[in-house]
Structure formats: C-alpha cells, structure tokens
Amino acid sequence: MLLSILSGVLCGLAFTNPSFFWLVYFALVPFLGVILAAKRAGRVFFAALFFALPFFGIVLWWMNELFAYAYFFANFAYFSLILYESLFLVGFGLTFYNLKKLKFIPYPLIAAAAFVVFEYLRSLGTFGITAGGLGYSQTAFLPMVQLARFFGSYGITFFIVLVNALLLSILVSKKGRLLKIALLIILISANYLFGSLLIKDYDAKLPEKSVKVAVIQGNIPQAVKLSNRNYNYYFDLYRKLSLKAHLLRPSIYVWPETALNNFIARRPIFGKLSNLAEELNAALIVGAPQRVERQYFNVAFCIGKDGKLKGVYQKQHLVPFGEYLPWRKVLYPVLSATGLHEADYSPGKGPGVISLNGEKVGLMICFESTFPYIARERVKDGADFLLTLTNDAWFNNSYALTQHMQAGILRAVETGKYFVQSSNTGISFAADGAGRVIDQSVVNREAYLVFNVKNNPQATFYTKYGDLFVCACGIIVIILLLGHFLFREEEKKV
Numbered sequence: 001m002l003l004s005i006l007s008g009v010l011c012g013l014a015f016t017n018p019s020f021f022w023l024v025y026f027a028l029v030p031f032l033g034v035i036l037a038a039k040r041a042g043r044v045f046f047a048a049l050f051f052a053l054p055f056f057g058i059v060l061w062w063m064n065e066l067f068a069y070a071y072f073f074a075n076f077a078y079f080s081l082i083l084y085e086s087l088f089l090v091g092f093g094l095t096f097y098n099l100k101k102l103k104f105i106p107y108p109l110i111a112a113a114a115f116v117v118f119e120y121l122r123s124l125g126t127f128g129i130t131a132g133g134l135g136y137s138q139t140a141f142l143p144m145v146q147l148a149r150f151f152g153s154y155g156i157t158f159f160i161v162l163v164n165a166l167l168l169s170i171l172v173s174k175k176g177r178l179l180k181i182a183l184l185i186i187l188i189s190a191n192y193l194f195g196s197l198l199i200k201d202y203d204a205k206l207p208e209k210s211v212k213v214a215v216i217q218g219n220i221p222q223a224v225k226l227s228n229r230n231y232n233y234y235f236d237l238y239r240k241l242s243l244k245a246h247l248l249r250p251s252i253y254v255w256p257e258t259a260l261n262n263f264i265a266r267r268p269i270f271g272k273l274s275n276l277a278e279e280l281n282a283a284l285i286v287g288a289p290q291r292v293e294r295q296y297f298n299v300a301f302c303i304g305k306d307g308k309l310k311g312v313y314q315k316q317h318l319v320p321f322g323e324y325l326p327w328r329k330v331l332y333p334v335l336s337a338t339g340l341h342e343a344d345y346s347p348g349k350g351p352g353v354i355s356l357n358g359e360k361v362g363l364m365i366c367f368e369s370t371f372p373y374i375a376r377e378r379v380k381d382g383a384d385f386l387l388t389l390t391n392d393a394w395f396n397n398s399y400a401l402t403q404h405m406q407a408g409i410l411r412a413v414e415t416g417k418y419f420v421q422s423s424n425t426g427i428s429f430a431a432d433g434a435g436r437v438i439d440q441s442v443v444n445r446e447a448y449l450v451f452n453v454k455n456n457p458q459a460t461f462y463t464k465y466g467d468l469f470v471c472a473c474g475i476i477v478i479i480l481l482l483g484h485f486l487f488r489e490e491e492k493k494v
Contacts, residue, residue: 004050007031011051012058015132016399018140018406028164029171032111035096036168048093052086059132060085062400069222069394077321081127088122099480108165110480113473115161116154120470123371126320130370131403134160139409143195145435148413150461151469152372158473159191199434202416202456206433210452211359213385213430214250215422216241217447218259222393225424231260231269237446239276245448246280251357253280254422257287257298257365257391264288264301274307281305283356285422287365287389290314295346298323300363300389302354310356313363314348317371353381359455362417364388369421370404372467375411379463384455385418386411393425397443401427409435416460418453 010027014020034047060081066074095114100107115134123130130136135156138144147155166184170177218237238255245253264270264286277284282305290299290312298315318324324344352374353360362383368374369388378386388408392401405427412419416433426443430451441447 001034001046001050003030003034004047005054008051008054009058011134012055012132014137015059015403018137018402021137021140024134024137024160025163026167028161029168032096032165032168033172035093036100036107036172038097041094041097044093044097045090048090049086051093052089053082055089056082056085056132059403062395062398062403065395065398065400069226081129084127085122085129085132088118091121092118095477095481098484099477102480102484105480106169108162108169110477111165112158112161114477116158116470116473117477119157120154120467120474126326130372130407133157136403136406136410139406139435142199142435143192145410145413146195146198147191148410148462149198149416152414152462152467153410154467154470154473158469159187163188202432202434205458206454206456208454210454211252211357211384212248212250212450213387213420213453214242214245214248214253214448214450215420215428215430215441216245216253216255216259217423217426217428217441217445217449218256219425219444219446220393221425222391225258225261225391225393229262231262231264231267234260235269235272239272241446241448242276242280242284245450246282248450250280250282250450252283252285252359252361254387254389254420255284255286256422256424256428257300257389258289259286259389259424260288262289263291265290273301273303277303277305278307283310285356285361285363285387285389287391287422289345296343297348298345298365299348300365302356302361302363304356311354312350313352313354313365314350315345315365315368316348316352317368317374318345318347319367351381352378353383360384362386366390367404369411369419370407372411372414372462375415375419376463376466379415379417379459383417385420385453386415388419388421390421391424392427401443405429405440409437414460414462416456416458416463418451418456420451420453 007027007030010023014023031051035044038044063078064075092114096111099110119133133153135153138156144156166180170180216238238259242253273284273286284303286301288301290297300313302311304310320326353362360382362378364374375386392404408419408421409431412431412433413435418432420430422428426441428449429440430438433456438451439449441449
C-alpha cells in the first residue's frame with residue numbers, strides 16, 4: 001500500500017504548482033504496478049483507496065481555507081468530497097484489474113481508456129468536480145496541452161496514463177523492452193512536435209483585429225465583503241481603478257463576481273454605473289447579486305457604452321453548499337450557525353452570450369469555467385471570446401487560485417478562443433487560444449490589466465464534437481467489461 005500512497009502524493013503535488021507538471025509522467029507507475037500484480041479484487045480496492053485519499057487530499061487542500069467562514073463544517077466537507085471522489089478511482093482500479101489480462105488489447109491502452117472514463121464520470125452530478133483531472137496539470141507544457149483542441153482535457157489524461165503504463169510495462173517485462181522504449185520516445189516526441197506545429201498554425205490564422213478588454217481587480221478581502229454591505233464604497237474603489245485603465249482606452253471593462261455585493265438593479269447605484277459607462281465611453285460588466293421576485297441569482301450586469309442595460313447573465317451551474325444548500329430541510333438546522341445558508345441562489349436560464357460594442361461575450365461566473373461543456377456551449381452560441389467573473393478571495397493565496405487559472409487556460413485551448421478572467425483578489429489574467437498567458441495579476445493587490453483580445457474564427461474539433469473521445473473510451477470499456485464477465489460465466493459452466 002505504500003506504493004499506492006507514494007503515487008497519490010506525487011500525483012497530488014503536480015497540482016500544487018504548475019512547474020511540477022512533469023511529476024505526473026511517472027507518478028502513476030507504482031499505483032498501476034500494484035493493480036497489475038494484484039491477485040484479489042480486495043487488494044485492488046484498498047490500493048486504489050490508498051492512492052486516491054492522499055491524491056485528492058493534496059489537490060483539494062485549499063478547501064480548508066473555508067474554515068474561517070464555515071468552521072469545522074468546512075473540514076467535514078473537505079473529507080466528504082475526498083471520499084466521494086475517491087470512489088471513482090476505486091472504480092477505475094477494479095475495472096483495470098478485471099481487464100488487465102486481455103490478450104488482444106495491450107493493458108496500457110486499457111488503463112488509459114478506463115482512467116478517462118472515470119475521470120469524466122466524477123465531473124458529473126451535483127457534487128461533480130474537474131479538480132485533479134490529470135490534463136489540468138499540464139498548462140505549463142504548452143505543446144502537450146494542444147491535444148485539448150481535439151479531445152479536451154481528457155485526451156491529455158489519456159496520454160499521461162498511457163505513458164505511465166508503458167513505463168510500467170518496460171520495468172516489469174523484458175519482452176520487447178527496446179521496442180517499447182522506442183515507442184515511448186516516438187509518442188512523446190511526436191506529440192511535442194505536433195503540439196508545437198499547432199501553436200504555429202494558430203498564430204498564422206489569427207486575425208489582426210482585436211478588442212481591448214480591461215479587468216479590474218479590487219482586492220477586497222472576503223471578511224470585509226461579508227461585513228461591509230456599503231456598495232458605494234466598492235463602487236468608488238472600482239471606479240477609481242477603471243479611470244486609471246481608461247488611459248489605455250479599453251472597449252469593455254470587467255468588474256469581478258459580486259464586485260458590488262448588494263442588490264443594485266433598482267437602486268441609485270445603478271444610475272452611477274450607467275453614468276460611468278458613458279463617461280468611459282465603453283461597455284461595463286459588473287458582478288452583483290440579483291433578486292427577481294422571490295428568487296436570488298449570481299449575475300453579471302452588462303451595460304453598454306450608452307449607459308443602457310444590454311443584458312444580464314445569471315449563473316447557471318451553482319456551487320453546492322456555497323450558493324445553495326442541498327437537502328436544505330435536513331441540513332439547515334445543523335449549518336445555520338455559520339450564517340452562510342439563509343437563502344439559496346437559483347440557477348439562471350438566460351443567454352450565456354451577450355453582445356457588447358459589437359463583440360459577443362461568452363460569460364461564466366466563478367467555477368463554471370472549470371466545466372468544459374459550459375465554455376463549449378458559449379462558443380457554439382457564437383461567443384467571440386470567453387470571460388469569467390470570479391471571487392476567489394474565499395481561498396486566500398492558496399493554490400486554488402492557480403488551479404482555477406489552469407482551468408481557464410484549458411478552456412481557451414479546447415475552444416481556440418481567448419479566455420479572460422476578472423478576479424476580486426486574483427488571479428486576473430488572459431490567455432490566447434494556444435494556452436499562452438498574455439498577462440496576469442499579482443494576488444492580493446489592487447490591479448487593472450488591459451488585454452488585446454482577438455477572435456479566432458476557426459472552430460476546433462472539440463468545439464464541434466465535444467467529448468466524443470470520452471464516449472469512445474466509455475463504449476470500449478463497457479464492451480470489454482461485458483465480454484470479460486460473460487466469458488468468465490461461460491468458463492464456469494464448462
């Protein structure tokens with residue numbers, strides 16, 4: 001079991017800093033080796049659990065930053081999510097264990113396909129997350145990331161697991177060792193060269209025309225936001241920074257999620273926003289809560305340069321326990337002491353693409369950018385570029401901020417579109433469709449950044465067809481499992 005723990009720790013460390021991306025290319029070898037050598041399913045169950053617990057424990061460690069607001073309930077949520085996510089890696093372990101001896105498909109391919117399937121499955125549902133997806137660790141290795149144009153982050157995961165399984169095969173068997181080493185070198189070299197060529201091709205097809213987008217980082221600590229509801233104070237701060245950015249003549253200004261943390265639609269503050277948009281002669285996107293009758297929404301107000309409201313984006317994929325409380329009748333009496341769950345946000349149903357100054361902006365709020373299907377929907381609906389408003393101040397200066405940034409970079413590569421993020425305390429940044437970061441803010445400092453954002457007109461394979469690769473992996477794994485169990489039953493009868 002120590003080998004599984006070692007794998008989990010090494011793999012988890014790759015998500016604490018983008019420069020540790022190289023760890024994942026061998027971190028899985030001990031874990032896969034334990035499964036390959038296992039004689040009983042029970043041993044595989046515990047091996048997978050001992051890999052998953054330290055892995056997710058490290059990847060999600062930043063959740064403990066919420067202790068300052070939710071007390072020990074934050075720690076409980078942290079351990080619960082670790083256990084929940086671990087179940088999917090147990091599922092992978094048992095699947096690989098049952099299929100590893102198939103003679104007509106090399107087990108490295110089986111391991112890679114099965115890992116992709118369970119990584120995808122754990123992103124679904126109420127408690128689904130993409131954190132810890134192996135592909136997200138590779139944003140510092142740009143040639144590798146280009147696979148996402150075709151297969152999303154799951155294509156990168158497939159490649160990483162394949163490399164690990166090939167390394168294992170080289171280590172445990174002398175048969176065909178030189179051929180396997182040659183194959184491994186060819187795979188890595190070919191992928192590097194292909195990715196490098198894709199980046200050059202992207203640059204060649206990118207238009208010259210650009211739009212200037214300014215992101216404003218107010219740097220307001222979360223404790224202040226929770227205690228001070230004076231939206232005039234926040235307005236004055238963001239107005240000051242916006243006027244500084246005005247020297248660079250942006251066409252669109254973006255204030256982060258809940259930049260104004262009170263209801264503004266029917267209050268004098270909205271008039272101030274309209275006047276500011278006219279003064280700047282630019283569109284203004286402002287994060288704030290919205291109340292519609294008895295429902296509450298986390299929204300982005302989009303104001304044109306004429307001061308008129310052009311649209312409101314209501315966040316659609318909400319954070320469980322953060323923006324709404326599952327099983328409220330049961331849990332609210334227990335969690336009411338935190339003061340964080342007095343009312344739930346509702347998921348929005350409106351358009352995710354809003355036109356401002358002739359530019360179609362694909363909007364997302366907070367952790368929506370961690371889900372590839374949302375960004376893909378925005379681009380399919382005509383977005384010229386992707387934009388996320390977020391408030392990551394909840395997590396202080398933890399590597400949650402880096403992981404959020406890595407998700408945005410993957411969304412850029414998957415869709416081929418520029419991705420812009422406006423964050424309260426950081427990281428505010430922009431990345432082009434090749435995954436290159438144009439500029440980024442320093443965390444926990446007031447800042448304004450202005451980016452020249454271009455619209456790449458070329459639709460990527462992933463934009464057109466989505467998770468087709470995942471579906472193919474899923475079909476193959478299901479067929480192999482059915483064949484395995486049916487064949488085993490036939491053997492028992494004989």
